[in-house]
Amino acid sequence: MSEKSRGVLIFATNTSDVDYVKIAELNAKLIKQHMGLPTTIVQGTLGQNKRLVSGAVTEWHNGGRCNAYELSPYDETLVLDGDYLVFDDSLLKVLDTVEDYAISHKHIYINEQVNDTMGPYAIGPMLWATVIAFKRTSKARMLFEVAGMVQHNYSYYRALYKLQSSIFRNDATFTIADRIVNGYSENMSCRVPWPIMTISGEINRMVVDKHRILVYNKERAYVLPRANLHLHDKRYLQNGFEYA
Amino acid sequence: MAFLLYTIVMTEEIVNQVKQATDYQKNKQALREKIVTELHMPFEGGLFHLTPSLMAFVETWPQEDLFLEDVYSNPIPINRQKFMDLARERYQSVMNDWHVKHQELKSVRKV
Numbered sequence: 001m002s003e004k005s006r007g008v009l010i011f012a013t014n015t016s017d018v019d020y021v022k023i024a025e026l027n028a029k030l031i032k033q034h035m036g037l038p039t040t041i042v043q044g045t046l047g048q049n050k051r052l053v054s055g056a057v058t059e060w061h062n063g064g065r066c067n068a069y070e071l072s073p074y075d076e077t078l079v080l081d082g083d084y085l086v087f088d089d090s091l092l093k094v095l096d097t098v099e100d101y102a103i104s105h106k107h108i109y110i111n112e113q114v115n116d117t118m119g120p121y122a123i124g125p126m127l128w129a130t131v132i133a134f135k136r137t138s139k140a141r142m143l144f145e146v147a148g149m150v151q152h153n154y155s156y157y158r159a160l161y162k163l164q165s166s167i168f169r170n171d172a173t174f175t176i177a178d179r180i181v182n183g184y185s186e187n188m189s190c191r192v193p194w195p196i197m198t199i200s201g202e203i204n205r206m207v208v209d210k211h212r213i214l215v216y217n218k219e220r221a222y223v224l225p226r227a228n229l230h231l232h233d234k235r236y237l238q239n240g241f242e243y244a
Numbered sequence: 245m246a247f248l249l250y251t252i253v254m255t256e257e258i259v260n261q262v263k264q265a266t267d268y269q270k271n272k273q274a275l276r277e278k279i280v281t282e283l284h285m286p287f288e289g290g291l292f293h294l295t296p297s298l299m300a301f302v303e304t305w306p307q308e309d310l311f312l313e314d315v316y317s318n319p320i321p322i323n324r325q326k327f328m329d330l331a332r333e334r335y336q337s338v339m340n341d342w343h344v345k346h347q348e349l350k351s352v353r354k355v
Contacts, residue, residue, distance in 0.1 A: 088278075088281075090281045090282070090284070093284055093285075093286050093291060094291075096286045096291075097286050097289060097290060097291040097314070097316065098316070099316065099318075108273070108274075108277060110270055110273075110274055111270070188315070188316065188317050189316035189317050189318065191316075193284060193291065193293065193315045193316075194277065194280060194281040194284065195277060197274060197277055211345070220265060220266060220267060221265070221266045222266060222267070222270060222271060222274070223266055223271045223349060223352055224271065224274045224275075225274060225275050225278040225279075225345060226278075227274070227277070227278040227281065
């Protein structure tokens with residue numbers, strides 16, 4: 001029997017002010033270094049969106065993720081946000097053991113208290129499409145098909161669940177899709193067991209050494225372990241970070 | 245004039261140093277999350293979060309073979325000895341790493 005192929009899929013479409021492809025390429029090098037996996041970068045995603053960054057409305061193309069099942073050239077795939085920087089091999093354990101798919105369900109913001117939910121009438125606890133691991137099974141395919149349906153009918157689902165955010169969010173889309181696929185129940189076998197660590201807002205500097213990641217923003221510095229890190233400041237990230 | 249300029253420069257320097265102060269509790273939390281991630285061990289197709297209670301349970305189980313529920317809520321057949329050999333090694337290594345990095349963090353107040 002031939003060995004199953006494994007790799008990472010990152011969706012990245014440049015906007016007028018952020019070079020998302022450059023960020024994805026930077027992450028692809030980290031992925032190769034820490035997990036030994038190839039990365040496929042999907043560019044040119046349609047579905048222009050807007051989002052608030054530091055109080056300003058900015059352009060954002062985030063509409064392609066529901067096509068990941070079709071677009072992935074791998075048997076076992078990790079779909080990652082381009083700005084979810086890979087500094088360890090922990091996600092290999094998820095790929096080793098997941099049955100159908102796994103989505104992140106816990107989020108820790110290091111530098112601020114963020115209560116990011118779908119709203120008071122949500123379908124359940126919010127999931128995070130930042131990390132999705134999947135294998136080629138019928139259930140995984142169904143997840144992405146249902147996510148596509150939710151995306152195409154987003155205004156309906158937004159009204160149905162009274163979603164707080166007016167913009168399209170993959171997190172909300174995959175949360176709804178996951179609940180539908182699992183018969184409106186919470187299925188912990190479809191979860192990444194540990195949280196995503198996030199630094200939100202603008203940062204001034206990031207330095208990576210052998211054991212630590214130092215992140216400086218205008219208020220403080222953070223001494224983080226070398227672990228996967230979701231960094232929201234794409235304007236900073238597109239210029240890379242420093243190695244000590 | 246030169247003294248005023250010197251004062252301004254020094255004040256900015258002090259302000260910058262204060263801004264670079266780091267929060268031990270935040271750093272500690274981030275390190276703990278990393279360690280918890282590391283304490284997850286794949287075994288026989290399942291994924292287990294190594295905790296003292298899990299390891300004590302397996303250690304004291306009277307038979308060599310048993311079923312354990314993994315983090316995905318699946319029952320995984322395990323051999324007690326094989327599981328414990330790997331679990332002890334990983335637990336000791338990760339906890340030792342945690343101790344070393346935690347000691348380092350305690351001494352860091354600014355970076």
